Amino acid sequence: MSRHDADRLTYDEVTIFGVPALFTDLRVDRSTVPDGVYRYEVRYSDEFGGEPVELARGIIVDFFGTVLTREPIQLPISGGLELNDGDLDFESGCFSLAEFQQEYPVSKKQVIDFFIADDTALHDLCYSQTEEQDKVSGCIGHLRGDFGSGKQFFTTWWPHQNDVLNTPEFKADIDRTVNCLREQPDSPLRDFDTMKCCCTYYQRSCAIKDAILPSYAFLVESKQYAYMLRCAPTKGEYNFYIYCYQRDTFEEYRAQLKAKVRSLAKKRTKPER
Numbered sequence: 001m002s003r004h005d006a007d008r009l010t011y012d013e014v015t016i017f018g019v020p021a022l023f024t025d026l027r028v029d030r031s032t033v034p035d036g037v038y039r040y041e042v043r044y045s046d047e048f049g050g051e052p053v054e055l056a057r058g059i060i061v062d063f064f065g066t067v068l069t070r071e072p073i074q075l076p077i078s079g080g081l082e083l084n085d086g087d088l089d090f091e092s093g094c095f096s097l098a099e100f101q102q103e104y105p106v107s108k109k110q111v112i113d114f115f116i117a118d119d120t121a122l123h124d125l126c127y128s129q130t131e132e133q134d135k136v137s138g139c140i141g142h143l144r145g146d147f148g149s150g151k152q153f154f155t156t157w158w159p160h161q162n163d164v165l166n167t168p169e170f171k172a173d174i175d176r177t178v179n180c181l182r183e184q185p186d187s188p189l190r191d192f193d194t195m196k197c198c199c200t201y202y203q204r205s206c207a208i209k210d211a212i213l214p215s216y217a218f219l220v221e222s223k224q225y226a227y228m229l230r231c232a233p234t235k236g237e238y239n240f241y242i243y244c245y246q247r248d249t250f251e252e253y254r255a256q257l258k259a260k261v262r263s264l265a266k267k268r269t270k271p272e273r
Contacts, residue, residue, distance in 0.1 A: 004031035013093040071107035117217035126230035164185025196233040
């Protein structure tokens with residue numbers, strides 16, 4: 001699948017859910033999309049005459065096109081947002097990306113992105129580590145909680161690094177993030193039964209090996225923070241742990257972990273001498 005430089009394309013002017021946007025029927029390389037611009041892909045369905053039916057971060061099969069916006073769109077936990085008649089409207093104009101950026105200012109709207117943590121190198125970040133590891137990974141602290149009888153929501157905050165990173169900005173972000181997850185109908189933080197269904201559905205991808213209780217890992221990202229969510233849908237136990245990280249530091253540490261895994265894999269493939 002070839003992908004194109006976002007700055008070298010000419011786009012159709014569209015609106016998506018009422019939000020001004022750009023559209024191309026080509027795949028756009030995410031790495032070429034500048035900060036303050038958000039990239040989504042659209043899926044079509046043969047059952048509906050080739051009409052667009054879903055907006056997502058990425059589409060593999062039945063790709064219809066790419067949408068760029070200045071305002072982020074909150075996607076559901078499943079990652080795909082249904083498109084109905086009128087949700088994607090084509091206007092009469094055409095834009096370059098630079099013209100679109102000049103026409104529409106950066107949006108202050110904030111959304112969260114939810115991912116299955118299928119990278120097992122991340123699973124250790126769902127647990128408490130040493131103080132030195134907290135520093136290099138940007139760990140702020142963790143939230144432990146349970147659902148009580150099933151639909152209640154009890155939490156306790158556990159600070160890391162003497163709570164020095166627990167700023168007002170972070171407090172506002174984790175509050176917004178947890179509330180958003182609580183509101184999503186298919187979120188593992190909705191209630192106990194929904195967590196159990198979610199973990200069962202994704203268990204092959206995100207089950208944590210050798211966990212004392214059956215546990216599953218997810219990654220949630222906001223603009224400035226990353227949250228590793230460990231879910232344990234067992235009644236009578238704590239049901240979730242949310243480990244909170246400064247996103248920039250977390251991404252650097254994650255890249256180091258990936259490089260280490262690749263290096264170890266490369267060593268294993270070398271023949272013995």
